[in-house]
Amino acid sequence: MSWSRSSKLGLAVLLLFVLAAVGVASAVSVTPEQAPEEAEVGQNVTIQVELQDLYAESSSWNFDGQTVLENATWTVEEYQGSNQVDTHTFQGQSPPNGEVTIDQSASDAPDRLVVEISGTVPIVDSYSYENPATFLGAELVRVASDGSGFTTIQEYQIHHYTTDDPGSAEARTALDDARSTIDAAASDGSDVSEAESTFDDAVSAYDSGNFADAVSLAEESASQAESSSSDGGSGSDDSGSSDDGSTDGGSTNGTDTTGGDTGDQSGSDGSQTDSSQTSDGGQDADGNSSSNDSDDGGLLMPILYALLGALILGVIVGGFYWYQQQNQGPNRDPLG
Incomplete structure (x- = not known):
């Protein structure tokens, strides 16, 4: 029998749809679920989950599981709709083999299970900051009736810690x-x-x-x-302060230099004030001399201005007089 390319493509698409459909209904579903993400060492905690789609993979199987909670108690309740048809309770970190059998052919075959595990949070074996310490709160397992294999339905890892002073x-x-x-x-x-x-x-x-x-x-x-x-x-900021400090340092150096020029009197007593006073004293002496010169200059200048003004006025008057004399020269008739 010969297959065309289109036939092969159609068959491949059909297989994909079949596999997808099987994948959707291939495992027991877990909903709803209540499990802490972290717990303190020594604290009592409870994990509760509901399992549905019990016969998606097999019409008959055994429920199993494990936990590292200390003093653990398991409770498995079987329901048909809203009616509870059976319940199982046992102690320990794992249920006894074959204790809970799920058989679709039984008259009281459940369509869902409610599983509850409670116990005490164990101590931490080793600590790691990069990988926070966790423990196995619960692992729920579906075991084939003939014991040929098992599948993990769900697993809960819980971070545990201490709260000592400090913990x-x-x-x-x-x-x-x-x-x-x-x-x-x-x-x-x-x-x-x-x-x-x-x-x-x-x-x-x-x-x-x-x-x-x-x-x-x-x-x-x-x-x-x-x-x-x-x-x-x-x-x-320090850099800015350094700039200000440089300016201040410059002023200080300037004062010291002036003090040195006036006799290094600041060095004699180590006082910057004395240096300043000495410097100021020197400046007063020079200042008085300058003041006298300034007073002499103040008298001299007005005198010079007055002489210059008189000279200018004399030139103007002399010129005018000369002009008049020229107009009354020898060519003019004395009798008018």
Whole structure:
């Protein structure tokens, strides 16, 4: 039998649709579910889920699971619609083999299960800041009736912590805050190498379970980051102050130099005031001399102006007189 290209394409599309349909209804569904994301060591917690589509993969299977909760209690309730048809309760970290059998051919075959696991949060075996410690709250498993295989329906990992003084929770918070502070300072262009080194020490202390040192070092690294950021920001201000200081320094040097010119009297008693007074005294002596010169110049100038004015006036009068004499010269008739 020969297949055309279009026939092969159509068959491929049909297979894809079939596989997609099988995939949608190929697993037991979990809804709704209640499980904490984190819990304190020693705290009692409860995980509750509802399983539906029980026969999507097999008409008969066994429910199984496991947890590391201490003093764990399992409760599995079977329902047909709203009617509860069976319930199972047992202690331990895993249900007994074959305790809960789901068989679609049974007269009381359930269409959904409500599973509840409760117990005490276990201690933390090891700590890691980069990878927060978690424990297996619950793993729900579908086991083939003949024991040939199993499929994990759902798994719940829960972060656990301590709240001693200080505990892992406080230490982690301190590290998180320090990390944010360092990152902020680094983004501003500050040198955070010292803060990073201290932060690494804080992480090492956390990972070893030494939370008191972890908190102390984390806070120190945050302070170092803030200081580096502050120093970087105040660098401009210091530069500005330096400019002002240079001006002030110049004035001071000028005063010292003047003091030196007038006899280094500032050096004799180390007092800048005396230097200033000595300098001022010298200036007064010169100033008086200058003042006398200025007074003489004040009298001389008016005299010079007066003489110049008289000279100009004399020239004008002399010129006028000469002009008149020229008009009355020998060519003119004396009798008019």
